[in-house]
Amino acid sequence: AQxxxxxxxxxxxxxxxxxxxxxxxxxxxxxxxLFWYKQPPSRQMIxxxxxxxYKQQNATENRFxxxxxxxxxxxxxxxxxxxxxxxxxxxxxxxSRQTSYDKVIFGPGTSLSVIP
Amino acid sequence: xxxxxxxxxxxIKTRGQHVTLRCSPISGHKSVSWYQxxxxxxxxxxxxxxxxxxxxxxxxxxxxxxxQFPNYSSELNVNALLLGDSALYLCASRLQGFSGANVLxxxxxxxxxxx
Numbered sequence: 719a720q721x722x723x724x725x726x727x728x729x730x731x732x733x734x735x736x737x738x739x740x741x742x743x744x745x746x747x748x749x750x751x752l753f754w755y756k757q758p759p760s761r762q763m764i765x766x767x768x769x770x771x772y773k774q775q776n777a778t779e780n781r782f783x784x785x786x787x788x789x790x791x792x793x794x795x796x797x798x799x800x801x802x803x804x805x806x807x808x809x810x811x812x813x814s815r816q817t818s819y820d821k822v823i824f825g826p827g828t829s830l831s832v833i834p
Numbered sequence: 835x836x837x838x839x840x841x842x843x844x845x846i847k848t849r850g851q852h853v854t855l856r857c858s859p860i861s862g863h864k865s866v867s868w869y870q871x872x873x874x875x876x877x878x879x880x881x882x883x884x885x886x887x888x889x890x891x892x893x894x895x896x897x898x899x900x901x902q903f904p905n906y907s908s909e910l911n912v913n914a915l916l917l918g919d920s921a922l923y924l925c926a927s928r929l930q931g932f933s934g935a936n937v938l939x940x941x942x943x944x945x946x947x948x949x
Binding site: 722753760761762763764765768809811817818819820821822823824825826827 | 865867869874875876877878879882884889890892922924926928937938939940941942943945
């Protein structure tokens with residue numbers, strides 16, 4: 719079974735600085751998706767960035783980028799120029815491409831605080 | 835366009851009772867998934883329904899059931915509530931059942947408290 723681990727329960731960053739959130743996962747599969755989701759106090763889970771495992775190029779979305787290390791099963795999220803609105807829970811997530819249904823496996827989350 | 839809408843937003847039940855949670859997907863989305871998020875943890879997959887059929891089920895007891903209606907809205911039912919069922923229940927929709935690169939869009943959830 720696949721698992722997702724986030725070893726940093728809490729992180730903080732100064733506004734305008736850069737922060738990196740860590741994620742490791744365990745799988746025997748070679749084809750899958752990885753995601754970072756953001757959950758603000760409003761509770762709605764919002765997709766931040768997505769990576770397809772067969773793509774070697776790291777995904778980027780504006781101030782958000784990932785460092786995808788497939789062999790190491792590592793998928794970290796870098797947030798540049800941090801803004802107050804980035805404060806939220808961040809969840810790393812995995813989805814197999816080899817199952818016949820849409821099951822996303824989430825990590826335990828990292829709570830990010832942004833200090834003005 | 836309206837996003838994924840869930841009702842009720844909050845509810846309180848006592849042990850042994852039954853609860854029904856409702857979800858309306860984004861217009862045109864045919865797949866609905868349900869997740870349970872216990873406080874301090876990541877969401878856990880409960881069910882996926884696509885085209886009104888159950889496509890997948892997570893490791894949850896038979897007290898949990900769901901269905902999808904012809905308009906693709908969905909209900910999650912939980913019988914014989916336990917204290918441990920207290921959680922945020924998230925609904926997510928996507929255009930297709932599984933294939934394709936489109937991703938889940940989540941609702942804001944229903945917060946269930948069992949006393």
